[in-house]
Amino acid sequence: QVQLVESGGGLVQAGGSLRLSCAASGRADSMYAMGWFRQAPGKEREFVAVIIWSNGDTDYADSVKGRFTVWRDNAKNTVYLQMNSLKPEDTAVYYCGSNFKFLSAGTAANYDYWGQGTQVTVSS
Numbered sequence: 001q002v003q004l005v006e007s008g009g010g011l012v013q014a015g016g017s018l019r020l021s022c023a024a025s026g027r028a029d030s031m032y033a034m035g036w037f038r039q040a041p042g043k044e045r046e047f048v049a050v051i052i053w054s055n056g057d058t059d060y061a062d063s064v065k066g067r068f069t070v071w072r073d074n075a076k077n078t079v080y081l082q083m084n085s086l087k088p089e090d091t092a093v094y095y096c097g098s099n100f101k102f103l104s105a106g107t108a109a110n111y112d113y114w115g116q117g118t119q120v121t122v123s124s
Contacts, residue, residue, distance in 0.1 A: 001026050001027065001113065002024055002025065002026040002027060002028055002031060002098045002112070002113045003024070003025045003026055003113070004022055004023070004024050004096045004097070004098060004113055004114065004115035005022065005023050005115055005116070006020060006021065006022050006094065006095065006096050006115040006116065006117060006118040007020070007021050007022075007023075007118060008020040008021050008118060009093075009094060009118030009119045009120045009121075010119075010120070010121070011121045011122075011123065012086055012120075012121070012122055012123070013122070013123050014086060014087055014088055014122055014123065014124050015085060015086065016086050016122070017082070017083060017084045017085075017086065018083045018086065018120060019080060019081070019082050019083070020036070020080065020081040020083065020094055020096075020118060020120075021078055021079075021080055022034065022036075022078060022079045022080075022081075022096030022115055023076065023077060023078045024077040024078065024079070024098060025077065028053075028077045028098070030100065031053055031098045031099060031100050032052065032053065032054075032099045032100055032101065032102050032105070033050050033051060033052050033053055033098075033099040033105040034050070034051055034053060034072070034079040034096060034097065034098055034099070035047065035048075035049065035050035035051075035096070035097045035099060035105055035106070035111060036048040036049045036050070036070060036079075036081045036094060036095070036096060036097075037094070037095045037097060037108055037111075038090075038092035038093065038094045038095065038120070039092055039093050039095065039117075040091060040092040040093075043092075045095065045108045046061070046108075047061050047106040047107070047108070048060070048061050048064055048068065048081070048094070049061065049064065049068055049069075049070040049081060050070065050099075050105040050106060051070045051071065051072050051079060052105070053072065056071075056072065058070050058071075059105070059106065061106075063089070064083075064090075067083065067084050067085045067086075068081060068082065068083050068084070069081070069082040069084075070082075079096065081094070083120070086120075086122045087122060088122045088123065088124045089122075090120060090122050091120060091121050091122050092120060093117040093118065093119050093120075094117060094118050094119075094120050095114050095115055095117045096114070096115040097111035097112075097113065097114050097115070098111060098112055098113040098114075099111045099112065100112045
């Protein structure tokens with residue numbers, strides 16, 4: 001199995017930046033992708049960004065393109081999400097997930113393991 005631990009959330013003003021980290025342990029070498037999802041109160045978990053572990057390919061939700069960047073550090077088994085130009089609409093609990101299914105990495109149901117989440121709050 002894989003254990004994931006997120007960190008880096010916090011409270012920022014609109015236009016500010018945060019960097020989230022997700023450290024993986026266990027059989028991380030065999031995972032297909034690591035993705036970032038977020039969930040705001042009263043809403044379902046939505047896709048934010050993903051990186052394919054083997055080749056580094058990335059994809060982003062339209063709402064964050066041009067503002068967020070995801071990358072990985074293979075030596076540390078860690079994925080990062082740099083969030084710039086933050087908006088109040090970005091406020092949510094952000095979760096890191098590990099995908100072993102070789103299916104759509106933008107679908108939360110395809111992820112096998114999740115971190116505990118880290119709160120991101122953007123004030124107007």
